[in-house]
Amino acid sequence: MFSLDISSAHPLTAYGWDEEFADSFATHAGQDLLPGRIVRVHRGRVDAVVPDGDDVRTVSADTALVATGDPMRVPCTGDWAVIDLENGATDDADGVVRSLLPRRTAIVRSSSSKRSEAQILAANVNHAVIAVSLAAELDLGRIERFLSLAWESGAEPLVVLTKADLVDNPAVLSYLLSEAEAAAPGVQVLAVSSETGDGIEVLSAILADSTSVLLGQSGAGKSTLANALLGESVQDVQATRDQDGKGRHTTTTRDLLRLPWGGVLIDTPGLRGVGIWDAESGLAQTFSDIESLAGECRFLDCAHLSEPGCAVLEAIERGALPERRLESYRKLMRENQWMLAKTDARLHSEMRKDWKQMRATHHHMQERKRGGPQR
Numbered sequence: 001m002f003s004l005d006i007s008s009a010h011p012l013t014a015y016g017w018d019e020e021f022a023d024s025f026a027t028h029a030g031q032d033l034l035p036g037r038i039v040r041v042h043r044g045r046v047d048a049v050v051p052d053g054d055d056v057r058t059v060s061a062d063t064a065l066v067a068t069g070d071p072m073r074v075p076c077t078g079d080w081a082v083i084d085l086e087n088g089a090t091d092d093a094d095g096v097v098r099s100l101l102p103r104r105t106a107i108v109r110s111s112s113s114k115r116s117e118a119q120i121l122a123a124n125v126n127h128a129v130i131a132v133s134l135a136a137e138l139d140l141g142r143i144e145r146f147l148s149l150a151w152e153s154g155a156e157p158l159v160v161l162t163k164a165d166l167v168d169n170p171a172v173l174s175y176l177l178s179e180a181e182a183a184a185p186g187v188q189v190l191a192v193s194s195e196t197g198d199g200i201e202v203l204s205a206i207l208a209d210s211t212s213v214l215l216g217q218s219g220a221g222k223s224t225l226a227n228a229l230l231g232e233s234v235q236d237v238q239a240t241r242d243q244d245g246k247g248r249h250t251t252t253t254r255d256l257l258r259l260p261w262g263g264v265l266i267d268t269p270g271l272r273g274v275g276i277w278d279a280e281s282g283l284a285q286t287f288s289d290i291e292s293l294a295g296e297c298r299f300l301d302c303a304h305l306s307e308p309g310c311a312v313l314e315a316i317e318r319g320a321l322p323e324r325r326l327e328s329y330r331k332l333m334r335e336n337q338w339m340l341a342k343t344d345a346r347l348h349s350e351m352r353k354d355w356k357q358m359r360a361t362h363h364h365m366q367e368r369k370r371g372g373p374q375r
Helices: 020-027 140-153 170-182 200-207 222-230 280-284 287-295 311-318 323-370
Strands: 032-041 045-052 053-060 081-086 097-101 106-110 118-123 127-133 158-160 189-191 210-216 255-258 264-267
Touching: 020 032, 020 045, 032 053, 032 140, 045 081, 045 280, 053 081, 097 200, 106 140, 118 210, 127 200, 140 170, 140 280, 140 323, 158 170, 158 222, 158 255, 170 189, 189 264, 189 287, 200 264, 280 287, 280 323, 287 311, 287 323, 311 323
Parallel strands: 053 097, 127 158, 127 210, 158 189, 210 264
Antiparallel strands: 032 045, 032 081, 032 255, 045 053, 081 097, 106 118, 255 264
């Protein structure tokens, strides 16, 4: 029978198991069920690590019992699951997922399609590592977009400028670091090189004994960085295109990997589209400098366009705030509001459909009671 012991010697501790998760699992104890952390998601099943004596083993589990139409409740890499290996085994799976334990954090974006649906990228994450390649022009707007997702999730963001060995001039590297720091107030920014090892030790110390996720575009060097952090070549790596520094999707699944010094790392496929999903608080933290200035504007409803006494525009005039940053703020706020409006419209449509169905069912029952026509 599985023990809820959470000592450092517990086999799942290295994967993030702690007292809070043990408490969540307590209601399932004594039912021949095991907790497992999902390390990879397949169609209709997951791979998860479960306790096996003093060690762990990886098992496959069918997800039919927890499959729902809600994209926010589907099993995700990083989730903790209640797994039954005594019942439900099939030719394709060792057991079945009975339920998911409550999530602490979740990295969520709008789906790559134009539909107003969410997609969970990783769950129960402590650090969101935003990888940005220095092999291409620094895209500050994309950094701000990723930061908004990270802050909204509840995880702590960290910006990592990869391929720093390609920047020969220390003054240029220092400038790029300052530019990234200006776009990420309150966030640590590191320059690292998986090729030379520069910065890897510092990053490793930050991520130790926690769950981290790598986020970024294809070609950002995530898989190479993952290998450097793991100390071995676990993730496949492909060359980027010389003309734009972009790469193909080397990583095709979200894999949870155990780090040698403690903690785990989730490597994700490159993200071409990073849609904002209900990220109001995340945007407020990403643009905390603008939000702070807005509190000093003369008018409470200042739109920061041409109003007198606008502290935001005054900051731009004196060079304290880049105009580019205000434009990025406006763009992401508009996108977030559009997504919320679209989501509300979809939910309203679904509620109206449910109401019509309920009304038709009620009418049918009333007809039956009166002995009237039945369809």
